[in-house]
Amino acid sequence: MIRDITLGQYYPGNSWIHKLDPRIKIMATLLYIVALFVVKDFSGFIVAFAALEAVIILSKVPRSFIWRGLKPVILIIAFTLLINIFMIKGEVLVQFGIFHITKEGLLTAAFMGIRLVLLIIGSTMLTLTTRPIGLTDGIEALLSPFKKIGLPAHELAMMMTIALRFIPTLLEETDKIMKAQQARGADFESGNIMRRAKALVPILVPLFISAFRIAQDLAMAMEARCYGGNLKRTRMNAMKLEKRDLAAGLLFLVFLALIVLQRILM
Amino acid sequence: MSIEVKNLTHVYSEGLPHESIAIDDVSFTIGDGEFVGIIGHTGSGKSTLLQHLNGLLKPKAGQIIIDGVDITDSKTSMLEIRKKVGLVFQYPEYQLFEETVARDVAFGPSNLGLSAEEISNVVRKSIELVGLDYDEIKNASPFELSGGQKRRVAMAGVLAMKPEVLVLDEPTAGLNPKAHADILDMVDGIHRSENNIIILVSHNMNDVARMCDRVLVMDHGRLVMNGTPAEIFTREKELKEMGLALPDALDITLRLREAGMDISENCLTVQQAADAIASRLK
Numbered sequence: 001m002i003r004d005i006t007l008g009q010y011y012p013g014n015s016w017i018h019k020l021d022p023r024i025k026i027m028a029t030l031l032y033i034v035a036l037f038v039v040k041d042f043s044g045f046i047v048a049f050a051a052l053e054a055v056i057i058l059s060k061v062p063r064s065f066i067w068r069g070l071k072p073v074i075l076i077i078a079f080t081l082l083i084n085i086f087m088i089k090g091e092v093l094v095q096f097g098i099f100h101i102t103k104e105g106l107l108t109a110a111f112m113g114i115r116l117v118l119l120i121i122g123s124t125m126l127t128l129t130t131r132p133i134g135l136t137d138g139i140e141a142l143l144s145p146f147k148k149i150g151l152p153a154h155e156l157a158m159m160m161t162i163a164l165r166f167i168p169t170l171l172e173e174t175d176k177i178m179k180a181q182q183a184r185g186a187d188f189e190s191g192n193i194m195r196r197a198k199a200l201v202p203i204l205v206p207l208f209i210s211a212f213r214i215a216q217d218l219a220m221a222m223e224a225r226c227y228g229g230n231l232k233r234t235r236m237n238a239m240k241l242e243k244r245d246l247a248a249g250l251l252f253l254v255f256l257a258l259i260v261l262q263r264i265l266m
Numbered sequence: 267m268s269i270e271v272k273n274l275t276h277v278y279s280e281g282l283p284h285e286s287i288a289i290d291d292v293s294f295t296i297g298d299g300e301f302v303g304i305i306g307h308t309g310s311g312k313s314t315l316l317q318h319l320n321g322l323l324k325p326k327a328g329q330i331i332i333d334g335v336d337i338t339d340s341k342t343s344m345l346e347i348r349k350k351v352g353l354v355f356q357y358p359e360y361q362l363f364e365e366t367v368a369r370d371v372a373f374g375p376s377n378l379g380l381s382a383e384e385i386s387n388v389v390r391k392s393i394e395l396v397g398l399d400y401d402e403i404k405n406a407s408p409f410e411l412s413g414g415q416k417r418r419v420a421m422a423g424v425l426a427m428k429p430e431v432l433v434l435d436e437p438t439a440g441l442n443p444k445a446h447a448d449i450l451d452m453v454d455g456i457h458r459s460e461n462n463i464i465i466l467v468s469h470n471m472n473d474v475a476r477m478c479d480r481v482l483v484m485d486h487g488r489l490v491m492n493g494t495p496a497e498i499f500t501r502e503k504e505l506k507e508m509g510l511a512l513p514d515a516l517d518i519t520l521r522l523r524e525a526g527m528d529i530s531e532n533c534l535t536v537q538q539a540a541d542a543i544a545s546r547l548k
Contacts, residue, residue, distance in 0.1 A: 012284065184348070184427065185373075185374050200362075210360060
């Protein structure tokens, strides 16, 4: 059950999208999110949707996998939809008691819903097709110009790498502890909310202890190998822009131009 | 009391690119009061198999029948199974969480819904069963104990549920030689006094050869051998191909035989080997 969380997970593959330079993918994802907020009507979403669709097809990630990543945020989307439907004033379509549904409310809700879904799937595609290490290397490279004004780019990237690296370790640890407590008859699935919260104590205490132990061991191991933070470190796999990265960049610029044109023309 | 495993198959990450078959069509039975060892290389499916025995994992196919009850049936009460089959994980001390030893050991029995009086009896009994002094240790924090003591407390936490089958996944991993011997003596003592089924996973062939009535050998998710220690450990070549070693006593006996000494018996324990060698040297 705990392994089913796909948000932020990598889907191993060897597609064109997988092979793109992480820097290009990160920039494209950021700009894609910005583009989603530039769009002001539904026709713009058609362009954004088509672009995302193309990425999904090229990446060869199964749709069921992408869909699973969307599941945990469905509640947030539903909540946003409801708020929009009921809170926006305008031409009243249905009214019951103090609640009323307006035409504007429905339109805004649909608009926000599509935007959210595209936003989540768009950013999921980045993590699904980029190894965590590639992701942090990319972030470090993109942040390094800011080193001049004192931003600890390497340290930030290192912290992210470690955090990402240890997500599966901690999930595994959680799984182990849950099983050990279940073997002692613990029940996490029934009872009211207070009981369930109390049932978490036997998991959280050992998990915290494990997390601190792992952190200590890691720090010790890094020091033993003379890790020195932001020295002039070189990389085993240096990032290099290839032809396909340029092609992807160009294609993405075309997409951005379409979005901006659509905004100006409509 | 018996355990019957029929055509058990388990697949991890089914339908994903990293899908792997952890257990492949495994069948065996374990009779009342047996002490069974499971050996196999890392990743051979031992731990996955153990987790099926008390319903923590559900198989893709196959059945596990414990005491006449099919535990793979979704209608079977999980609490009943966990009361019957006590599973001690590797490094069980990582499951400790309570403020005092007594309260931690009481976690299992209180989940079973026993009365306060029964719980305090069973807690005292199981702490004594693992060789600790109840009055001395009951109010200590489990986190300030030594490694060996922590492990005993964690094992007491499982024993407190009075399991009829005790499953131990490498109970001596990471312990010093003294604590290692103490824990195994304790397990032996429990087996004698409670006369329950014990299933022991271990990488230490000396322990397996000395303690177990029967040995199961796992390789790549399949059960490849099932027999008495004497039967299993004489298949030296096959074991070595699977990356498994022989018990030291048998290893030295075989080498002496190869070197020309007239030893015909296959010694499994150090005592047997010592006796055999001494008799030839007289």
